[in-house]
Amino acid sequence: MKKHILTILTGALVLLASVSATVVAAEAVESLRGGLSIEEQNQSFELKRQMTAAGGFDRGWKQQPPLVPHKVDNDRISVRENTCLRCHSEKNFEKEKAPRIGDSHYLDRDGNKLDTLSSRRWFCTQCHVPQVDAAPLVENTFGR
Numbered sequence: 452m453k454k455h456i457l458t459i460l461t462g463a464l465v466l467l468a469s470v471s472a473t474v475v476a477a478e479a480v481e482s483l484r485g486g487l488s489i490e491e492q493n494q495s496f497e498l499k500r501q502m503t504a505a506g507g508f509d510r511g512w513k514q515q516p517p518l519v520p521h522k523v524d525n526d527r528i529s530v531r532e533n534t535c536l537r538c539h540s541e542k543n544f545e546k547e548k549a550p551r552i553g554d555s556h557y558l559d560r561d562g563n564k565l566d567t568l569s570s571r572r573w574f575c576t577q578c579h580v581p582q583v584d585a586a587p588l589v590e591n592t593f594g595r
């Protein structure tokens with residue numbers, strides 16, 4: 452009997468502790484939406500212009516995928532099409548005076564050379580991102 456009471460007491464204590472932890476966590480977390488409830492509409496954000504940089508942006512570190520130094524608003528990448536290739540592909544880069552896609556983009560995961568772009572590199576903007584002149588949303592000390 453004593454043992455039973457002890458088990459129930461311990462159980463109740465654990466429950467109490469987890470409930471109070473949840474309450475504390477719910478108060479501490481604030482998302483980028485701020486204090487707005489789900490129903491409330493946040494102010495629409497200001498659309499920033501994408502930056503251009505003649506000759507490209509400097510790289511922050513050696514293996515960094517170079518940043519995109521031009522607008523990509525009208526580019527589309529889907530399963531069927533990739534408009535980046537209109538200028539950057541092996542076939543078009545000279546005519547378009549655009550830098551050719553790096554050799555590394557033609558390797559499969561085992562390092563074998565492929566004739567066509569590796570599917571691992573299809574979604575260019577997964578690695579190559581355009582820039583806007585905006586203050587960071589949260590403080591960031593990366594690279595400093």
Ligand code: HEC
Pocket residue numbers: 504505506507508516517518519520521523526527534535536537538539547548549550575576579
């Ligand atoms: C209309 C042609 C065109 C299209 C379409 C295009 N680019 Fe470019 N891109 C260029 C040219 C030209 C440059 C060189 C700009 C310069 O250096 O001044 C360039 C530069 C770049 C660079 C910088 C390379 C480096 O070494 O600094 C990246 C990365 C890039 N583009 C990615 C993309 C991606 C991703 C897309 C599709 C979302 C895309 N581009 C679509 C013409 C194009």
Ligand code: HEC
Pocket residue numbers: 514515516517533535536539550551552553554555556568571572573574575576577578579
């Ligand atoms: C998985 C990440 C990744 C994806 C996806 C990717 N790239 Fe890259 N890209 C890189 C990295 C890293 C570099 C720099 C090192 C190198 O050349 O491999 C680079 C380099 C480049 C360069 C500069 C080459 C040079 O010689 O300076 C161009 C242009 C480029 N990529 C275009 C593209 C285009 C267009 C696509 C989509 C078809 C694409 N990349 C997809 C990571 C990626």
